[in-house]
Amino acid sequence: MTLLTATDLRLSFGPTKALDGASLTVHAGEVLALMGPSGSGKSTLLHCLAGILRAESGTVTFDGRELAAMTDAARSELRRTAFGFVFQFGQLVPELTCLENVALPLRLSGTGRRAAHAEAASWLERLEVADLAGKRPGQVSGGQGQRVAVARALVTRPRVVFADEPTGALDSLNGERVMQLLTTAARDTGAAVVLVTHEARVAAYSDREAIVRDGRVREQEFAR
Numbered sequence: 439m440t441l442l443t444a445t446d447l448r449l450s451f452g453p454t455k456a457l458d459g460a461s462l463t464v465h466a467g468e469v470l471a472l473m474g475p476s477g478s479g480k481s482t483l484l485h486c487l488a489g490i491l492r493a494e495s496g497t498v499t500f501d502g503r504e505l506a507a508m509t510d511a512a513r514s515e516l517r518r519t520a521f522g523f524v525f526q527f528g529q530l531v532p533e534l535t536c537l538e539n540v541a542l543p544l545r546l547s548g549t550g551r552r553a554a555h556a557e558a559a560s561w562l563e564r565l566e567v568a569d570l571a572g573k574r575p576g577q578v579s580g581g582q583g584q585r586v587a588v589a590r591a592l593v594t595r596p597r598v599v600f601a602d603e604p605t606g607a608l609d610s611l612n613g614e615r616v617m618q619l620l621t622t623a624a625r626d627t628g629a630a631v632v633l634v635t636h637e638a639r640v641a642a643y644s645d646r647e648a649i650v651r652d653g654r655v656r657e658q659e660f661a662r
């Protein structure tokens with residue numbers, strides 16, 4: 439089932455054509471890796487798909503709704519409820535404990551403190567970092583922080599998780615483990631994952647690879 443579609447996206451930053459007619463389809467529940475050379479437009483495409491950036495032309499449709507036609511409030515609501523995000527670093531709130539960080543998206547959606555904390559604790563356990571619940575992000579390692587970030591991205595049971603170089607700051611062992619945990623949890627909950635990476639061993643966890651070159655999606659391959 440088609441979940442998210444980008445059609446003929448174009449977006450320039452000054453003279454740089456970051457997207458130059460990019461089209462892509464994301465199917466429900468699949469893990470899709472966006473690969474390609476540095477500067478080819480992968481992050482820009484991810485941000486347009488997630489409704490963070492708006493293309494100058496072209497359309498992005500999620501579940502039959504065109505993002506650009508939605509009000510800002512509706513788009514924010516969609517990002518909060520249907521989308522999860524994992525970035526390379528810096529996405530955890532430093533003043534909050536790991537448990538509070540994971541509970542935050544639920545609290546913002548109106549879930550009570552006790553229920554949000556219970557759900558967050560179960561996600562920390564799933565990501566094998568239950569022992570970090572009371573620690574602040576500054577007190578945990580990079581790999582542990584990314585596990586907490588994955589828990590936070592999945593706690594609302596989103597339809598899509600957008601991950602931009604989620605293992606980019608980790609060594610290969612930690613990176614592989616984070617990818618295993620992310621893809622297993624996403625498959626368990628039925629979330630699709632759109633993943634930007636330049637590492638083949640990270641892309642190996644995907645169902646499908648799309649190659650971005652010069653602001654376009656050149657190939658979409660079924661990896662395995």
Ligand SMILES: Nc1ncnc2c1ncn2[C@@H]1O[C@H](COP(=O)(O)OP(=O)(O)OP(=O)(O)O)[C@@H](O)[C@H]1O
Binds near residue numbers: 483
């Ligand atoms: N905010 C911005 N302002 C100016 N130029 C930008 C901006 N964002 C992206 N670009 C430019 O647009 C092009 C595409 O960038 P993008 O980050 O999407 O590429 P990428 O494929 O994700 O690269 P990398 O693999 O190095 O992260 C690059 O030439 C980049 O320098």
